[in-house]
Amino acid sequence: MEMKSVIRSLRVLEAVAQHQPVTVGELTKIFGLPKSTVQRTLVTLAEAGWLRANRKDTTRWEIGARVLAVRPAALQGSSLYAAAREPMVHLRDTLNETIHLSVPDALQCVVVVDRVDCDQAVRTFINIGDTSPLHATATGRAILAHLPRADVEELVARGLERFNDSTPADAAALLAELDRVRADGYAVNLNQYRPDVCAVAAAILDSDGTPLAAVAVSMPASRYQPDRLPKWGRLVADTATEISARRLGA
Amino acid sequence: MEMKSVIRSLRVLEAVAQHQPVTVGELTKIFGLPKSTVQRTLVTLAEAGWLRANRKDTTRWEIGARVLAVRPAALQGSSLYAAAREPMVHLRDTLNETIHLSVPDALQCVVVVDRVDCDQAVRTFINIGDTSPLHATATGRAILAHLPRADVEELVARGLERFNDSTPADAAALLAELDRVRADGYAVNLNQYRPDVCAVAAAILDSDGTPLAAVAVSMPASRYQPDRLPKWGRLVADTATEISARRLGA
DNA sequence: CACAACGTTCCATAATGTGGCACGGGCTAG
DNA sequence: CTAGCCCGTGCCACATTATGGAACGTTGTG
The missing domain is CATH 1.10.10.10 (Winged helix-like DNA-binding domain superfamily/Winged helix DNA-binding domain)
Structure with missing residues (x-):
């Protein structure tokens, strides 16, 4: 105005x-x-x-x-950024899939701030700077799961846009999923935002438990194997923990 | 205006x-x-x-x-950035000194776009986004050495600011140094810009030979050892070559 | 309890940005 | 070779737009 x-x-x-x-x-x-x-x-x-x-x-x-x-506070002094780099490369080497680092933008969306590519012929392609909704992606829900209940409700109140049939439709579905994320330590997205893209993500926390960012491994749906999920989820969660620790140690 | x-x-x-x-x-x-x-x-x-x-x-x-x-073209699609990451980490692991990645900004200056820290108690501290003059730093001269003669003369014509006694004073000194950089494959800066900071840098080239960026290892003057320069120079130059190759291969 | 410090809102004023127009150079087609 | 065209650039009268002083509401402090 x-x-x-x-x-x-x-x-x-x-x-x-x-x-x-x-x-x-x-x-x-x-x-x-x-x-x-x-x-x-x-x-x-x-x-x-x-x-x-x-x-x-x-x-x-x-x-x-x-x-x-001019960079968002989360990246300032490169603490998050630098701390994330090596664990992300290591995760990529282990899984051979694209790894993303994203930060939340004021309860609006998550923004990809870094990427480590894999060498697969078919792979997900997301640019640094791309944004996606909090409720419809693994990255977003990994972060949401560590935000106060009030924030989640505020988000729900603004309405949950649906991108296809598998996008969480209502508050109940989203809250149940967030409970699962907290229990398991990682979030999963199976084609809920972009078609044919699956991802597993975990939050990177500040010392007071605030979610600063999330790491995610994303892959074409064709390579997603449900039986490997527990192992992949653990690897992603461990990577997030490692990044949190490095950031605080530095 | x-x-x-x-x-x-x-x-x-x-x-x-x-x-x-x-x-x-x-x-x-x-x-x-x-x-x-x-x-x-x-x-x-x-x-x-x-x-x-x-x-x-x-x-x-x-x-x-x-x-x-909103990112500069040099970083667009993150090809440079992603290509540089692993070689930089490797160089840091080998030398245990801070590694920087910088890009030139229109013959004005070089800007630090990425950094990999070492774990030394005393180390150089330069932020992402910091700028420094082309003629007075290792990074700048590594890039200048691969620019057309006309560009170097344009820069000289604008005047070479001196930061202390060891900063190149005139065109002759700078051009001689650039010849040496081309011959050796790496540039060196001994306290010529910031006091007590030494650096060794090499240019990252595009397929047509245009210098896109430079990698540098920088350290406190107290840790600089002249007899190790040939070895360090070679390592930095190899890192730059590796980054160039990765970027073009991707 | 009253004062102080701060973020926020309002509005008359004039300073500021606007965009139509014209200039000059480079490119292409005739 | 030249006429016509398109593009980037500079100018200037106009009125839209940003300005900043002053007043308001709220918070926290002596």
Whole structure:
């Protein structure tokens, strides 16, 4: 409602990130704004260090380095990030599936902040920065299971979007699943968000028990084997515990 | 010169990143702006998803997750980032010193984008997002050595800031050093930028030979041993080569 | 209990961003 | 070779938009 120029500038920044390196003309088509407005916005963002002209084609714009100094608190000082790296690589080596690290964003969603790829020919593909709903994914529920009951109810009150038949439909189903997550120490998602994607996740906790993030192993549904779940769940949970411990020890 | 509100909003965003979680009052002290202006800016940034209220203390603001979807092209798809991780950990394990990954920012500076810590009691401390000049650091010169002569001259023309007596003073000194870097395959920095910090770095190249980034091992000057330089240089250069290869293979 | 400090809201003011237009350079088709 | 086109860039009168002082409500403290 306020500061339209700021909001618009940030949208432009996001568009540049998506299409970089991009020209003024391309952006005017995306936004339907006058050329001069887009141009001015780009110059301003560049002046602030958030954008820069491409070195090879100076009429194309790309994201500048300033962006890297601005990171969510969970990643600040790289404590979570650095602590997670080696355990994630180890888990990938053990399971040979893609491993993700995600952080919650204010009860809205979880965001993928890091990824370790496997070398399978068929594998899940999720980008750093991608978001997904808390209630419909293994990562989200691993985190939800460690949040106060009130927060879960707030989330339920906002409505649980369904992505297909297996997405938890109501508060009861979700709460029962969260109980199971707490009992087992890991969360599971079988095609409940993206079709054909299964995942097993566990929460990374702060010293006071607050869930800071979650690690997950995700795979195509075709490679999911129910009988291996207890073992995989334990491995993921152990990885999360190891990361929590390293973060606090550092 | 233009769009003051946008520039100011970005400064506020950066300040929040530095001090998060932070209150309106603290920010007004930092900027000397009226409370209402800061407040409005914060709400606007939050509306755009770049900021959010802290969950535990809703009067404190912190960086939102949206930021993570906006990354420089060099890191896009995380190919560099993911490719670099394991070789960096391996190098750290071999040398037990802090390892950095940095990317150049448009002939202006290099930015640290990743870090693997060692467990030494005394160690170098550089944050992700920190920037340093191209001509005065090992990382910068490792990259400069692989840029066209014209680019180096452009940089020289802009002037070479000196940080202490050992910083390269003129074009001749810098060009001679770059020749040495190309011959040896690694760059060295002995207290030329930050006092008491030594580093050995090597460039990570794209398929066409463009330098995309550089890996560096950095250590307190007290642990630098000249006789080990050839061996360390070779290890760092091998790590850079390995990262280049992994990135292209992926 | 009263004061102080803080986050939040409101609104008249003018400063600020807007976008139509025009310029110049590079590219392509005739 | 040149005419026509498209693109990035710079300008400027207009009015939309952000500004910041002042007032309000709440919290915690002496």
